[in-house]
Amino acid sequence: MPRRDDIHRLLIIGSGPIVIGQACEFDYSGTQACRVLREEGYEVILANSNPATIMTDPDFADRTYVEPLTVPVLEKIIERERPDALLPTLGGQTALNLAMDLQKAGILERYGVEMIGADAEAIETAEDRHRFKEAMLEIGLDVPRSGIAHTMDEAREVIAELGLPVIIRPAYILGGRGTGIASTPEEFEKVCANGLDASPISEILVEQSIAGWKEYELEVMRDRADNCVIICSIENVDPMGVHTGDSITVAPVQTLADVEYQEMRDAALACIRRVGVETGGSNVQFAVEPGTGRQVVIEMNPRVSRSSALASKATGFPIAKIAARLAVGYTLDEITNDITGETPASFEPTIDYVVTKIPRWAFEKLPGLDGVLGTQMQAVGEVMSIGRTFTESVQKACRSLELGRLGLNCDPAETLMDELSDDALLDALAVGTPDRLFQVEAALRRGIDPDVVYDRCRIDPWFLDQMLMITEERAHLAERSAGALSRAEWRRAKRLGFSDAQLAYLWATTIEEVRSARVAAGVTPTYKTVDTCAAEFEAKTPYHYSTWEDTDEIAPSDRPKVMILGSGPNRIGQGIEFDYCCVHASFSLAEAGYETIMVNCNPETVSTDYDTSDRLYFEPLTLEDVQNIIDVEQPDKIVVSLGGQTPLKLANELPPELVAGTPPASIDAAEDRDLWNKLCERLGIPQPPGGTATDLAQARAVCEQVGFPVLVRPSYVLGGRAMTIVYDDEQLVSAMAELAAAGSLGREGGLSAERPVLIDRFLEDAIEVDVDAVRDHTGEVLIGGIMEHVEEAGVHSGDSACTLPPQTLPPHTLDELRSHVTVLATELEVIGLLNVQFAVRDDQVFVIEANPRASRTVPFVAKATGLPLAAVASRVMLGSSLADLRTEGLYEEPGRMGHVAVKEAVLPFRRFPEVDAMLGPEMRSTGEVMGIDTTFGLSFDKGQAAAGGELPEDGLVFFSLADRDKEAGLDVARRLRRLGFEIAATDGTAAALRAAGIPVAVDVAKIGEEAGERVDAPTLIEQGRVVMVVNTPRGRGARADGAYIRTAATAQGVTVITTMSAALAAVHGVTDRRAYPLEVRCLQELHEPSLQLTFDR
Amino acid sequence: MTIRDGALVLVDGEVFEGEAIGAEAPISSGEVVFNTAMTGYQEIITDPSYAGQIITFTYPHIGNYGVTPDDEESRGIACRGVIVRELARRRSSWRADGDLDTYLRERNLAGIGGIDTRRLTRHLRDSGAMVGAFGTASEGELLAAANAEPGTDGVDLVATVTTPEPYTVGDGPWRVVAYDFGMKRNIANLLGEFATVEVVPADTPAADVLAMEPHGVFLSNGPGDPEAVEGAPEAVRQLIGEVPIFGICLGHQILALALGGEITKLPFGHHGANHPVRDNRTGTVAITSQNHNFAVVDGSVPGADVTHVNLNDHTVAGISCRDVPAFAVQHHPEASPGPHDAQALFGDFVELLESVHGRTA
Ligand SMILES: Nc1ncnc2c1ncn2[C@@H]1O[C@H](COP(=O)(O)OP(=O)(O)O)[C@@H](O)[C@H]1O
Ligand SMILES: Nc1ncnc2c1ncn2[C@@H]1O[C@H](COP(=O)(O)OP(=O)(O)O)[C@@H](O)[C@H]1O
Ligand SMILES: [Mg+2]
């Protein structure tokens, strides 16, 4: 069946902002889909609110709407664009839910839009857990026993039958909220009550807990002719009870016999057929009882998922691309396998290596969480590694994480576990945590019987034995030394995955020493190919990984070559924006005639797609691994400034002549406090007064000089890690103590002699500004964008909303900013990107920091203005001048914008109600969205809707303000009243409002002082009476009332605003929304200068 | 485990270093082939079709889930050795009653581990299947052994694996005679579900078979070159038209030969569990298990249609006679190991029996 000719225009919905559980894997799948569908000649209309994605680049779709993913907005888009079909299966849960909402609202029918890939019936069957179970039982598959309950009594009846432990899952919730496992009657009461509470319809599924069973996933594809294939099988190292997204997983499955695997395969095929996913990829999860082999189905995701991205990277089979082709009518046998170029896609990939995925979490940034892994996903990113064996693969994955680990222990950080007694260690590893794998190795190293370890952690004995092999090898190596190792011994150690750095630690020598001894013994890595077929056919795609075998498969060309170092695992502070930059570098440099070589280890990304760059090395971004690739590829230049902090950290250790663009010395000059201060002084650019300190005494001296409040932070970190605002000496003592503790462990952000603490005067009530610029080798500077932050300085730039163009800065300030940036760029000898952050107070401009590298805002600037900043910067780094690039037509000098673009941060608090939602200098957002419209108010309003914090229409707004905010609060409250909102306030705030003649409808008690009618704020919020909370922090004090208020609001899904500037922006949003009708515009229209001001109003 | 250094030497002089595993043997030789299935090593090792061959597993970890009598595809071991990247030290499975290394020792089968199996696979893919020898002997001795190894072309390997005496399996209503060219156990099991199966030696004359008055005849899988199998093509020629016939793998090739078709040797064969086979009559694709080095030449079989095609290289994967009740497939619908996608072919055989003999058995 060839492609369908009865449809021409396709609507694809992206997954919106990066949130926990839905990361950039959907940018990868969406980008692939957009590309192939356009290749097939379809017109693609894309809706996605996330400007940091590659898919929303105007080149990837015919019409790109960076608009909120809500029903009214989608209806507008559909009305304007009249697509023939909607493909909902490539944008994660967000797209699937939205498609279902559009269907239920009758919109698809009204405009004659066909849902392709999966229809509503299939989606319902898979998504409704109860229906899904019935369907599975109907086709003879086993599922965990369960019952439905609407009350505590009903729930108790269910467990009378099932017994404990059970897992409780509320109906109709997002992201596993209210889910939990109960092992005791007390826990049961608590978890059930939570669950009933979390479900909007007070319904929970009480299911027999099978925590401790083995967990598996199969990635299935189906076409219109009912051909079904399994693309990849995945085994979770962590047993059931730890969400697959939080589990260490391995492909292919390791501990199932063929008989068992085929049983599972049959079940997965039966499942996709019964659920009725017509075409495309699905993910089916299974659990297997270790002692009996009993298999049960856990769930099915009727769409491309996080695991499909992993499966695609793990096998080389591009699931999303093929799913898109299948959706428009092709069958699997009509599609050629890209990798072999000859055989068809209707086969099952077979691999000859082992893939390991390890998630990465951000618990250190989310105080209030216990760091225990459970049935709800908490990871913010992941790494994948490829090795010929599990041992090699798992050690590579450990060092890919960038947590300072050099492998599976055998590094300085392992000493952390030394303090634990055997019992304490076993207790620790019995619980799923980010440290479990390392604890398991430590236990094995102490000689604890693997069977005892198994009993506690339920990690399959096969995996434990593999880890024991690493442990035993280490014991053997410890007796030896670098110079004494035979070739066979070297090979054995490397084949078990030991890094040179681990060996250097073991032998108390240097990495260089280890490396030269190894090379002298003739042991260097070989590069093999990911080819979907275990070498049965020749591979046409150069997708490689290193291993320690006999022969290489790479044939480096003699074309001019550029190596691009990627950004590693996603984490808070370093996410998809940097992948965007790397991918653009690859595209633009390829176009300019270079061979591009990508190095990265993040399976969720577009950069690790085998057809993004000329060659792909799926490798850890450590010095050893990168150096090895340099040795074989001999690149002419290496791009280190687009992948965030990851490659930048390596810059100093690479040959300086290879580093493209800005010299590493300049990076140091901007990062080294002394050099930087001198530079600013010389240039006459004011900075907040400050100094550096390596101990408390020095810190006190600095504070004496600059006065409180001060901002205290470590050097060389991204995302404001461990940054605190300190108001007095007491806080200073505790802040310094914390940093000192981290330093001794060699952790990110720790304090040590080489890495002193930076202390600056904290500028209160200043407007923060971000500027992105590019400077070329001739000295010309291009100002890409000036972004005015909505929240004041003190809220990390990554967490605050910002607007482009600026709204309140006067022309002379803008000129001053431009001139500072130009001077700084020149002085730092920047060739490429420069991001400078400023704080503007009382008309005075202070520079906060300058980063001669890609910033988080590069993609936002590109989407807001149409300026391809990353592409321009990449070319400039390789020697083009800006003038050349203009001649070439790569970009035009930006003109005046006819619209306003607002970026809004997306925070993880709704997933973690126990974490305080207050914003501060430590970044905690996971993603971002963009609102784009004709006024600031409208764009801000869209941004809020896109971020999931829709501004209310009317109702009660609760105010609780710090004294210094009371005056600004009056203005906000007055305007809200005028818009028809009612006000509730705590005593002090209420008094201030009344004194200004603003009526307060509800008086709210302080926490713990409830009396009669007067309830406290959390209660008021829990009663569902509040539509928005405006609560500004008091600045000091322990967990103040404010924290409880914000927590209650987050739990209830009520919008929380913690700064006056944001509150004012919200007022603008509501005002403008009422004044103008909803309009949507695509980037292609907005970026076309002749079409400026194309909004209808 | 003490390490016993060993090597594999191919007849073209290519050397691979590794360490000996399994039974102790200074030299083992045979035709070296690779199998790309990721599970099912025990079924593969016990598959009689590998007679005369040394099996390279492309998946690096072999032995993870141990061994069990349930996974044996024959009682003996016909292959000449196994080549792996990494043999599991510890097995983990509720099904297992032993580990692979011990099993190999008990069955007196030698193997070699630690080999860069990907390099070997690419070499065989590019240069074609070839003979080789491995073991703890010197490289020179191994090369000499490789040179002395006859390989599988023109060798009647079936005679080495067929049953010496007839025997009966299954108790289904149909009466089927199965030619044992090296039949896998699961084929007998699946036939036995609907038939009482008389398993006969490969050289059984047609007259003896017809004397048993079977409802149908089954031609099994088996090792090597079909043209080298003494007597079988002739016997089958006499059976065609007399009784419904179903063949698998070598049985497919022998049916083709009996019909006057031609056979060719593939460059490195098909050995794996992921081969797409299209049924030309329905257009659907099955993922199949395959294990053969020879194939039927497309368009060479008089009176038969090509019903199945291997989509990887468009070789013939199934034929069906137009005028007589006989059909066969090159792949393995019985799986073991591998996907069950093609298992309905056994049902097709039952339908054929029904259509020839009327509804009831
Ligand atoms: N019955 C159960 N007992 C114990 N753990 C379970 C059970 N069902 C699911 N889990 C665990 O919870 C995780 C999430 O459940 P799942 O149904 O996959 O939901 P999600 O939609 O969040 O992926 C699974 O990965 C598994 O580890
Ligand atoms: N002196 C200061 N006064 C007020 N706020 C500041 C000051 N220095 C930094 N900040 C705030 O802290 C945030 C993080 O600081 P920054 O130097 O940009 O660190 P990072 O490298 O993590 O981006 C800034 O975005 C800004 O809001
Ligand atoms: Mg799941």
Ligand SMILES: [Mg+2]
């Ligand atoms: Mg900053």
